[in-house]
Amino acid sequence: MGNCCSDVAGGRAAVGGGAPHNHHHHRRHSEGPNDAVDLFLKSRGYSSVFSQIQVSLILSRLALSLSASSLRDRDVLSKSDPMAVIYMKGRDGKLEEIGRTEVVLNSLNPTWIKKVNVTYHFEVVQTLVFHVYDVDTQFHNIDVKMLKLEDQQFLGEASCALSEVVTKSSRLLTLDLVPHEGINKATHSSSYGKLTVHAEESICSRTAVEITFRCSELENKDLFSKSDPFLVISRTAESGISIPICKTEVIKDDLNPTWKPVFLSMQQVGSKDNPLTIECFNFNNNGKHDLIGKIEKSLVELEKIHLDRKGENLYLPSATGHDYHKVLKSQLYVEEFSESVQYTFLDYLAGGCELNFMVAIDFTASNGNPRLPDSLHYIDPSGRPNAYQKAIMEVGGVLQFYDSDKRFPAWGFGARPIDGPVSHCFNLNGSNSYCEVEGIPGIMTAYMSALSNVSLAGPTLFGRVISTAANIASQALADEQQKYFVLLIITDGVITDLEETKDAIVKASDLPLSILIVGVGGADFKEMEFLDADKGERLESTSGRVASRDIVQFVPFRDVHGGEVSVAQTLLAELPTQFLTYMRSRGIEPKNRIL
């Protein structure tokens, strides 16, 4: 399985051809909720290290289409001839053009046909900027790509984050057009019209087919033993070249072999009607495998062979003529044929699933006196954010788009609230009854007021914070809400309650929860690495229970500080995989399916 992606990094690379990993155990998809376990089952075993469920579509290709209404009329004798240009804003704030629509003639309410493709990345905020122009008549027979934008009349611009579009169940987002960046939108919205952005995910990428092949009465090609057959499945490209997409294992000494199931994704096959070439070879050590026989069938035909339970004869192309094929006695059977649909991360978002952000901040004394500039908690009067503020802004900045009410639970740990004993989980807002704050600014305000209201103490315990977060996730489950929770813990030190923390994480691995840990300061974070299961073995609790999946991601701030990649990117990169592992292993489907 050369195209099998075994980890996240591989998964990203293998977006085009990510087949689920081949496993020995096989059964047809049948009824019952416990069949969700099928995936859990596939993800285990045949691999000595803790492996995640194969998540082949971490990156999603989106096609953006645009329409506008009530555009300004800039032409004297007719209406405007609008065209839209789409830009992506880089981290440095520069705009990079990613595509243009066609020019729609004589319309103030255009619907542009041309779609612009964009790759969705979860871990960064992808800011899209749209500029709408009225293209002058004299330029109408020039290719839009060649148009000089400064020669055109500007009709307005709009901006949004791509995540704002994909979290809408309709994947439609309407924006007000404004004259120029920086000018107050509210005062100009009526006069510049509106722009609607629609994002569409490619549908075929979701389907996968699992087929078990068998052959009968294969010809003997070896002298002293029987043939060692294997199958190669190829697709014929538009150019006529045959592209191998899948290969079975070699079965030794068998003229009636049944191979392990093969997985074909629709991305590899193209469509169910595309003809596939199935060739049966006899394996030779020298690499010159003899062709035993071949056959051309599409997926539709293969499914029919399966349903009819009849074999199809293989043939051998003749060496001389084009038309004459030698039909063989050997037959190909399709023992199993099953199709499955794998929902993508974006399917769940469009179905209304939210990611709920929670934050917990380390208030232990090792951070240093917050009033002194060498403290990790020092609030710089110049406004330069400290490591805690930076981590909150970066991670929260990405996650806030996935949470509709933007009310974030925020806690502190390892400090003494006014006159109280040391608390290992107190509400950052100072309230005794509720832990939520309003938006990222709310977290910042609560953090700064907590700094002046609590006295830093110790030790560093995570157990309470994790179980409080787990209880919130648990409550959402009990209320049958489709939500996934992300707890960000920012800490400067090594935890003292390693066992309790491990127990809490192992228990929480069965919940819709991921834990992101950012280590700030110069402490030794070896134990944190240990919690992050992808750096070692599966996490085990004191009771012998083992985490059913990896839910922790740890990043020391100094590793990524100042580099090209932000902390948020590193921390969040694994989140869609952790999310899909949870959903798929339980057979949870998106609420509103748009297939």
Place this chain on the structure above:
Amino acid sequence: MLHMNPMQPHQPMNQPCTLEINVISAEDLRIHGRPIKKNAITYVLRDSCKVVSTKVNKADGAYTFWDEKFDVVFPANARNLGIEVFSGNVLLGNASIPASEFLADYTPPHLLHLLSYRLRDRQGKRNGIVNLSDKSSFTILVDDHNNDNIRKRCSAYGQLGLMKEAHEGMSFSSRRNEHEIRRNEKMEKKDEYV
């Protein structure tokens, strides 16, 4: 909706329930440090009594898949589930799962729990991991018919149907499986004589 104190995990229900257990797979099973070749079988125990077992898996080795489902009745006074994995008649490892881990866990009991446990051999040495899933359904006691609280709780779990065998301590499917266990035990004894 199920009422729950948000600061507490789900409370154990002080009533019998039926566990839908799926013995999925085991990983990294060894004998004397070497991966086993075949014949792994898993027994599920309730308070140290064997109640059900998987089939002997003749095909898989150190990484064995069973994916077999059982209904196991779990009386209110039962304390834990045990897992024993054998290869032939050699105990490869066992694990004990306290009832709190599937009845009073963060995940509400009626939802699917994916549970993985470390297996330890007779000497207490680590020997592989077993993967299970579990869902619990609660049953109503006949004489509690008029108790609205209990009925509500049951309907919250979608389980209004009465299951009488709950009181007898074992459901049909697990009873049927008991014969198989006896047969297996007899075979084990035979092996010992040889």
